[in-house]
Amino acid sequence: MNRDPEPEPEIEPELDLDLAVVGGGAAAVALLDALATGTTGTTGATGSTAPVAPGTIRVFEPSPHLWRGRPYGPDLDAVRVNVPPGISSIRHGDTGHYTDWLGERAADHIDRLLGLPVVPRALYGEYLTHTAEKAVAALAEQGRRVEVVPARVTGVTRHGSRLVLRTADNRAYAATQVALCVGTGSPPDPYGLAGTPGHIADPYPLASTLDQVPAESDVAVIGSGLTAVDVVVALAARGHRGRITLLSRTGVLPYVWQRPVDRRPRHLTAERVTELHAARGTVTLDALVDLLRAELTDAEGDFEALAAELRATTTTDPARRLRQQLDAVDDPRIGRRMLQSAAHAVGPYAWRLLTEADRARLRRHLRTANAVASPMVPVNASVLMRLLDSGQLTVTRGDVRGGLRGGLRQRVSAGPGRVINAVNPPPQSIPAAARHLVASLVDTGLGALHPAGGLVPADPRVHVVGDLAGGGSFIASSIPGIAAQASRTAQALRTPLS
Incomplete structure (x- = not known):
């Protein structure tokens, strides 16, 4: 028997709507903050890059824990942020933003070995909430009304010169631009245990x-x-x-975090990678290793010792390696610190310039790379x-x-x-809750699936912030990486569409 087609949802009549942000976690907070403050993608300063045009911003987030995302909702105090405050700022280029907010509360959460505060994730969620609320207030003063829609977006289609977002409750909202900030989603079930008792x-x-x-x-x-x-x-x-x-x-x-040292990289930097690309037309993994080697030579470090440690990551007994890591928290050698910092500061940019053969070489060492780049x-x-x-x-x-x-x-x-x-989804994987949304973007030509995973916008009105961005590094995005992406997206949103 034929079923009657479902009625087309009516589009909300507010024609001043400018931006739709899909997702209300850390990536959305970084984007709203960048829009409110004028944070640039190059200097990180706050200022007058370009005014934000009047209009409405709608944030679509069905979770009751708005602005916190899955990782930073209310939880046990023992569930801690795994990075020190100096690299936890959600504002790109302002490393003191989170530390200043934390203030005297930092003293209550000092990691004795690290010598720095390591706070509960729920407290970091309060920081994200505070930052988002400040950004919403600042945007309101600039003529941008921010409205939260507690619904899941299931699709985006074209409607004349505008985009139409449809939600799970069969409503439709028009926008001139869309930013996807959907996060990583829930863990996959690689061993088919769903429904198993216990x-x-x-x-x-x-x-x-x-x-x-x-x-x-x-x-x-x-x-x-x-x-x-x-x-x-x-x-x-x-x-x-x-x-x-x-x-x-x-x-x-x-791996285990080491106490920070006051040394900035001189060789393994984005600027040097840019110079290599300009001079040679390509960037190789061997050239990046040479930059790391030069970094350690300047600091009288031992490159071979670092390489041996990395090679032994997957073969050393886990308990023995953990003890070695704890004993090395105060180790003055900078090798691992430099490599870890470069993985997030330089890695995403360099990754896009590497040949596919070099990317495959790195993927073979994924577990070691993740262990170094995301220590406990x-x-x-x-x-x-x-x-x-x-x-x-x-x-x-x-x-x-x-x-x-x-x-x-x-x-x-x-x-x-x-x-x-406790299996984490890989970078560029599509969260289950966003599959219909991504499929609609691909079907309508607004986006395309990247061969290595993730979504690549195919229309200048569509933007992606976070791990869903196709073509990104094989290492999961860090807070600084998400903040940098958000800053670049804010710049793009300020650029008038032709």
């Missing part, structure tokens, strides 16, 4: 999910990255007494070390499916134990 598909917020975990139960955590570290540290903070097993193909734990804070590393020493925590390397089949899955399903999914 399986926790998404660990966040840990304050509620860990209520499902009996204190004496065996817990299997799938993964060994930063999310897995959060799970283990949160279990320990709640006094968990059962065994905890990290199941990981590589068994690689994140020493206070969390100390908790893991204590649990490893006591035998309560173990790290199992190898076939995760085999580990689940080999009795663990049955033991967890039959008893009070739990399997917690």
Whole structure:
């Protein structure tokens, strides 16, 4: 029997609508702040690059935790931000923005080994909320009204000279430009555990999910990255007494943050990469390694020692390597610090200039690259070390499916134990909640899927901020990277469309 077609939703009549921001997390906060302050993509100064045209900005976010995104909602105090305040600013070019906001509260959260504050993620979420509210007020003074629509956008189509966004509640909104700030979404389910008794598909917020975990139960955590570290540290903070097993193909734990040193790079910089590209017409991975080598030579560092440490990442026993990392928090050698900083400050730009062969070489070392670029804070590393020493925590390397089949899955399903999914989606993956939206952009020619993942805008009215941006680095975006993207997008939004 034929069904009557659903009625076309009516477009909201406000024709002054200028910008639609899809997503209300950290990327959206960075974009609104950049629009409100005039932050530039080059100097990071606040000023008069170009006035923001009058009109309305609509932010579409169905989550009750507006401005916080998935990572920074209310949670346990043991769930901490994994980076020091100096590189946590959501305002591009203003490294003191977050530190100034934190103020005297920083003293309550000092990581003793790092010598810097490491705050709960919920507190960082308060910072994002404060920044967004200040930006909304500033934009209002400039004639831009910001309105929040608590609905999920399911599609974008053309409607004359404007774009039309459709939401899950079958409403439609017109805009002249659209910025996608959809974040990374929830964890994937690579081992098909959805619906299995005792399986926790998404660990966040840990304050509620860990209520499902009996204190004496065996817990299997799938993964060994930063999310897995959060799970283990949160279990320990709640006094968990059962065994905890990290199941990981590589068994690689994140590296551990070292105390910062006051040294700026002189060779491994975006400026030098630009010079190489101009002079040679290309940038190779070997040339980037030479820049790192020159950096270490200037600082009397040991390049070969750094290279040996990196090569041993996937072969050294996890507990032994973690102990070495904790012992090296005060190590004065700058090699790892320089490499880690360059991964975020230079990496996304250099990545786009590399040949596909060099990109493939880097992808073969993805786990090592992620471990270096996204380390854990020493206070969390100390908790893991204590649990490893006591035998309560173990790290199992190898076939995760085999580990689940080999009795663990049955033991967890039959008893009070739990399997917690701590697998993070890869960069440029499309969040499940945004699949229909991305598909509509591709179908209407407003965007195109990048061969390596993510979305590439095919229309100057469409912008992407965050990991969804196609062609980006194989390492997940950092807060500074998202802030830089937001700043460039704000500049583009100020440029009149022809």
